[in-house]
Amino acid sequence: MSKFKHFLGIDVSKEYFDVVLIMNGEKEKPIHNQFVNDSKGVKALNQWLKKQRATNLETLVCLEHTGMYGKLIIKYLMLFNYSLWVEMSLKIIRSMGLQRGKNDKIDAERIAIYAMKNLQDAVIYKAPSKTIEKIRSLMSLREKLILTKSTLMRNSKEIKSLDPELSKLSEKFQKKTLKGITSDLKEIEKQLDVFIKGDENLNKIYSLAISVPGVGKVTTLYLICFTNExxxxxxxxxxxxxxxxxxxxxxxxxxxxxxxxxxxxxxxxxxxxxxxxxxxxxxxxxxxxxxxxxxxxxxxxxxxxxxxxxxxxxxxxxxxxxxxxxxxxxxxx
Incomplete structure (x- = not known):
């Protein structure tokens, strides 16, 4: 028998987040509230849940993958020892069937109902280590730098076929930028190696995965990040x-x-x-x-x-x- 009696759905946006609480499985009596999406707002949510007598042991919190906007909420609710289920938005949408109307309150309620109905499929969120978070950040930056570099180089080649003189001028002003990006990419590679070697468990997993022929460093790190080791x-x-x-x-x-x-x-x-x-x-x-x-x-x-x-x-x-x-x-x- 599940320990969860109450279900909290959270709809996250940049400035605010709406919550709907279903107490004791009574979806006909949802309780709604809205908080500012910052540390004070999440702390206020915790106090509000205590007033509703929704304890961290009996409450399952469900929210969608929202990238940066949901990071602070996840961080603080985990500090308050709540069980979190971070689900794909498409799964929640498709599970609800034909729906009419949409706003933040309705979305939060639908998420809470989804958590209650699909409790047996709940996957409790496990926070990645600080090292994984750092690697994710560097991998994201690396990807952006590579994209910027390739865009600049492609643009220069396209101009060259149309106007060689203008292409030379473009290459002149891009030279330092491209050199700087190349240098930054090398530094990122070095720092990634430092992070890998500095974490014993991560280093072991990395060594095992990369031993497979054909599998390189970048793919291995993406696998580790996306699967949380x-x-x-x-x-x-x-x-x-x-x-x-x-x-x-x-x-x-x-x-x-x-x-x-x-x-x-x-x-x-x-x-x-x-x-x-x-x-x-x-x-x-x-x-x-x-x-x-x-x-x-x-x-x-x-x-x-x-x-x-x-x-x-x-x-x-x-x-x-x-x-x-x-x-x-x-x-x-």
Whole structure:
């Protein structure tokens, strides 16, 4: 039997957050309030919950993934020892069926009802370590710098084909910027290494995951960050689904007979990096190279085979982390 008797739904925005509390499962009597989205606001929420006699032991708090806007709320509610369920917004929306009308109060109430109805599927949020938070921040900055650098270089090349003189002027003023970005990227790489080596558990997981042929530093760090050190997913298949590398069947009766395909709801960033890892594995791992050649010779679509390799890589990484063993390269049969 669940320990949760009360359910709190939180709808987060930049300046405020609305909350709806359902006491003792009585969804016909929801209690609404609104707070400022800052530390004082979250502390006021805690006091308000105490007045409502919704204790941290008996109350399940549910909110959507909202990036930066929800960070402060999560941080303080965890300090107050509340159990949090941070859910995908699309899951909540689709679970409610056909809905009419929308405002912050209604959204908060729908989130509270979702938590109450789907209590058996609740995944209690576990905060990532400070090291993971720092790595996430650096990885995000690294991605932005790479994008800026590639945009500047592409712009210069495009101008060159149209006006060489203007291109030289553009390159002149971009030179220091590009040099600075390159230097910053190198420093970020060094700092990432410091963070990895400075955390014993993280360093162990990193060493195990990167031992899989084809898997590089960036992909490994993204996997560690997105899975909270491989604690957010209970099975390799679940992680593979999240990464968008598991094909699903699409059939209905006799009329609908579509080929199995991956779902569009996936972590696109992770999927892209796993794709590059698969291509690398085909070139450098004898077993994967032989597998790719064999399947293509059988008439399989090349992209289908690459996707299968992406799936295999996820399973290999998870197996290494689970068994606490580095990957042993096997020769193709």
């Amino acid at each position: 491989f604690k957010a997913y209970s099975s390799p298949r679940q992680l593979a689904c999240y990464a968008g590398v598991v094909p699903f069947e699409y059939t209905s009766g006799k009329s609908i007979r579509s080929k199995p395909r991956v779902h569009h709801m996936a972590n696109k960033k992770l999927k892209k990096h796993l794709h590059m890892c698969a291509l690398s594995a085909v070139n450098h791992d004898p077993e994967m190279k032989e597998y790719f050649k064999r399947k293509v010779a059988e008439g399989k679509n090349k992209m289908l085979v690459i996707n299968n390799i992406r799936n295999k890589l996820v399973h290999r990484i998870c197996a290494c982390v689970r068994d606490n063993k580095t990957f042993e390269v096997r020769k193709a049969a």
